[in-house]
Structures are given as C-alpha cells and as structure tokens.
Amino acid sequence: MAGSATIQTRKRSLDQPVYSVAAEFSLGSNTMLNFGAAGGGNRSRNMVYSSLDQEEFGEDYLDEYCTQQEKKRRLTVDQVQFLERSFEADNRLEPERKIQLAKELGLQPRQIAVWFQNRRARWKTKQLETDYGTFHARYETLKSDYDNLLKENDKLKAEVLRLKQNDLGGDTDKESLQLLNSRGLPEVIPEDEESNVQSSAKSETSNVGSPRLTGGVTSHAFGCDYSDSSRIGDSSRIGEDNLQEPDYALPLSSFYHGFPVEDHAFNFW
C-alpha cells in the first residue's frame, strides 16, 4: 500500500492515501488503559488504526486491513467519558497533553485532536443556543416593558388632552394635574403657572400650548431603568458614542432607551 509507512500529515494532497499511520508515535502499552475496541472491528479505509494494531499484527495485516475495512469505529463509552473529563478541565489541547491522552486511551493523537475539534464545535453550537435563549428572554421582557410604557403614555396623553379641553382655571383641573404629578411622572405644569418659567425654556419645546414636561424624559420616572445597557450583555452593548439626549421636541412615545423610536415594532432579531 502506497504511503502506509509514512507519517500522515494533516495537509495531504488529494492524491495521497487517506490512511493515517500508526507510526505517528510509539505507543507504550504499559501506560494504556484497557478501553477495548468499539464497533466490532469493522473500520473504514479512512479510519485511523491504533498503534496497538500495528504492534500486534504488523504491516501485512495493516495493508489488508486498510484495503478491506470500510467502516468507522466509534469510541467506547469509557473513552468518551475520559475525553469529556479532559475537555472540561481544558478545552484546548496542547501537544503534550494530546500525546498523553492518546497513550492513555490507546488512540492516535490525531484522533484526540479531531475529537477535541468536534467537541469544541458542539460546545460552540450549544453556547449559541443558550445565548439565543437568554437574549430572547431579555428581549421579550424589554418588549413587554416597552408596550406597557406605550400604553401608559397613551393614557397620559388622553388625560392631558381631556384636561386641556376642560376649563383649565378650575380647582378640579389643578387637582388632576397634581394627581398626575404625584404618580412619579415628569412634572406637568399648568399653563397658568408656566408663564413664571424662564422664557428661554420656551424655545426648547415645540409643544406650544401643551403642559410642559420638566426634568427631561427618562424611563426612571416610570420605575424602570433602561440606562444600563449592560443588562443586554457585552456582545450587544450599545455604543456609548450613540447615546444622546432625547429630542424633547418629539412626542414621548418616540423615545426608548434614549433613542428616537422610528417604529414601534422591534427588529431585534
């Protein structure tokens, strides 16, 4: 068999044989754990064979073996458990550790490397699924909060509109405004008192004729704190350069997280 006595490099060309070669390292049988063979012995032409095979049966056997065997062999439960424990300790594989594991499990170092490679891939997939679940749950929470804010805002706007339509001079309306203010909302100033506010403030808002919101519009007033973007997680952290003071000329419903909201629908995902 061509190439059977050469050490397989991982970067082989297409016309090279696919057989891995047991001579990649010399296996010390006294250090090898007794994991036995899995899968009943049918091994693929593509399947690496162990150093033990080479020691026991020699190259003639291996030539025949490599031409006849076409099946892969799965690792035993014990081998997998051993590898799992090793992976938990450190999912990176230094060359020395790879050799050591190969000796202890009776496998090729290449098999150890492949197993760790595939295991990292599985771990990454699992991690992505976990992260998705976490972020999606947070998204749902934020969306729910946002919807509640919208509803609250609509109610308040309706309340303000109703008050404006009434005779604003009456005590009843003042009491209503005080009630609104007592709810921890941005302070609503009756128009008859607004004249006492500095005239320069008038240019800050285009809501001429409407009760003025003071102290800025923040979610804190609604018992929520959305200013901490770290709740979302570092990977989705909002760039602080993008943070800006809300444009108070826009309606309250246009704000979320300090950003103008173009559309109520989130395109989070």
Next chain:
DNA sequence: TTGTGTTTTATTGCCTCC
C-alpha cells in the same frame, strides 16, 4: 425490516500565528 433523522468521526480547505 426499513426508511429517515440525528449524532459521531473524520477529511478538506482556508486562515492565522509564529
């Protein structure tokens, strides 16, 4: 038993690092 979907083992090609 068989068809089908999933998991595991292994290869290939490309990329980065030293």
Next chain:
DNA sequence: GGAGGCAATAAAACACAA
C-alpha cells in the same frame, strides 16, 4: 512554511417510528 484552529462537509453509526 509548518502547525493548529475553524467551518463546511462526507459518511458511518445509531436511534426510532411505522
């Protein structure tokens, strides 16, 4: 340029319903 990592993929092994 070699070694090692990763993504994509192939294919065998396995699980399981019909």
